[in-house]
Amino acid sequence: MTATPVPGDTLIWLDGAETSALPLPDRGLDFGDGVFETLLVKHGEPLYPDLHLTRMLRGCKVLSLPDCTISLRRNLKAACSAIAARGWHWASLRMTLSRGCGPRGYTPPADPEPRIIISATRLDDFDLDMSAPAKLHLADVRWATQPALAGLKHLNRLEQVLAAVDYTKAGLDEAVMLDQNARVISVVAGNLFVVTGGEILTPVLEHCGIRGTRRDLVIRCWAPAAGLAVRESDIGIEQLQEADEVFYSNSLVGLRPVASFGRRRWSTHPTCDALYRQYREALT
Numbered sequence: 001m002t003a004t005p006v007p008g009d010t011l012i013w014l015d016g017a018e019t020s021a022l023p024l025p026d027r028g029l030d031f032g033d034g035v036f037e038t039l040l041v042k043h044g045e046p047l048y049p050d051l052h053l054t055r056m057l058r059g060c061k062v063l064s065l066p067d068c069t070i071s072l073r074r075n076l077k078a079a080c081s082a083i084a085a086r087g088w089h090w091a092s093l094r095m096t097l098s099r100g101c102g103p104r105g106y107t108p109p110a111d112p113e114p115r116i117i118i119s120a121t122r123l124d125d126f127d128l129d130m131s132a133p134a135k136l137h138l139a140d141v142r143w144a145t146q147p148a149l150a151g152l153k154h155l156n157r158l159e160q161v162l163a164a165v166d167y168t169k170a171g172l173d174e175a176v177m178l179d180q181n182a183r184v185i186s187v188v189a190g191n192l193f194v195v196t197g198g199e200i201l202t203p204v205l206e207h208c209g210i211r212g213t214r215r216d217l218v219i220r221c222w223a224p225a226a227g228l229a230v231r232e233s234d235i236g237i238e239q240l241q242e243a244d245e246v247f248y249s250n251s252l253v254g255l256r257p258v259a260s261f262g263r264r265r266w267s268t269h270p271t272c273d274a275l276y277r278q279y280r281e282a283l284t
Contacts, residue, residue: 009122011082015115016075018082026115028098031106032156034114035059036096038251039076041120042283044084046076046093047251051213056097059152065099068114072097079118090126092252094119096155128283130276133259133269134173134248136187138237139163143179143186143208151211163188174248176240176261179208184235190250191215193230194243195271200230201239214249214279222278228271247272254279 012019027033037052046052053072060067076095083091096117102109141162159177167175167188174187185203186192191212193202200223205211219230240246245266246258255276257269 009088010119011079011086012117012119013075013079013082014117015071016078022117023101023115025101026098027100027102027108027112028096028115028117028155032154033063033108034065034096034098034155035063035153036094036155037153039093039095040251041080041083041088041091041093043089044080046080047283048213048217049073049076051216052095052251055151055153055211055213056095059154060097062148062152063099063154064108065097065114066112068097068116071116075116075118079120083120086122088120088122090123091120092123093121098155128280130273131253131256133257133266135259136246136261137167137170137172137175138262139166139175139177139188141166141177142182143177145180145207147207150208151205153210160188176237178237182237184237184240185209187248190248190253190256192235192240192248193218193246194235194240195245195247196239196243200228200271201233201235202230203235204232212249213251214254217279218249218255218275222275222282225278226274228274245269245271247275254283 035056037056039046039049039052057067057069079093098115098117099108100113100115141159143159163175163177176187177185179185184192186209191202193200202215203209223230241261241264247255247269249255255272257272259266
């Protein structure tokens with residue numbers, strides 16, 4: 001599945017009102033104090049909104065943010081209606097929940113008033129064919145160990161920014177990210193899967209990483225529907241390089257096979273093909 005953002009075709013809302021400015025101060029900007037989700041929108045309908053909202057609200061609980069379920073759903077619905085009214089067939093939507101303003105310093109306000117920021121970008125050249133196999137780099141930066149935040153999609157994503165700089169400079173498509181003990185965790189913008197001896201493995205995310213919505217769907221829905229099973233496991237670099245097949249998932253590409261990592265090459269991707277068929281059926 002390929003998608004190209006259309007230059008200039010982006011809409012932004014702050015608490016439901018279309019805008020191009022963010023009031024300051026804002027703790028999301030100051031400290032990364034908040035959470036976000038990226039959703040794929042088809043003809044004005046967000047895909048798997050409950051999975052995204054569940055993860056966002058789990059992040060709110062960890063960060064001691066108020067439960068904004070009603071406001072989040074209302075703002076998401078309004079944004080998707082605006083997308084549909086403009087006739088956008090496909091769009092990428094980012095929904096950010098910031099703690100909002102507050103006094104100077106790390107200590108959050110006792111009664112925060114969170115801000116909901118939604119941006120939507122029209123996607124052009126979007127098709128339902130699986131994306132071309134990706135060429136992977138090994139990121140220099142590693143995931144920091146922080147079990148309290150593991151699995152969440154909070155606003156501080158500097159590790160991924162640095163890793164994206166790495167693979168872009170190398171002229172490759174994505175990068176494998178390791179933890180502090182050199183275990184494989186993910187790619188920069190997605191969850192990683194390896195296939196070994198007919199078994200699908202995906203990294204354990206107890207100490208770092210993000211529990212992706214498509215990762216969840218692979219484990220719970222698409223793999224079982226294809227007669228396959230997924231097991232969470234510690235994965236090392238050698239195990240990745242020796243795998244029969246490698247692929248990754250995220251909310252925009254769904255699933256993408258891996259063509260190469262270092263000197264290792266993969267020319268066929270039967271497991272990813274089978275899972276992608278399940279994903280494609282869910283989209284049509």
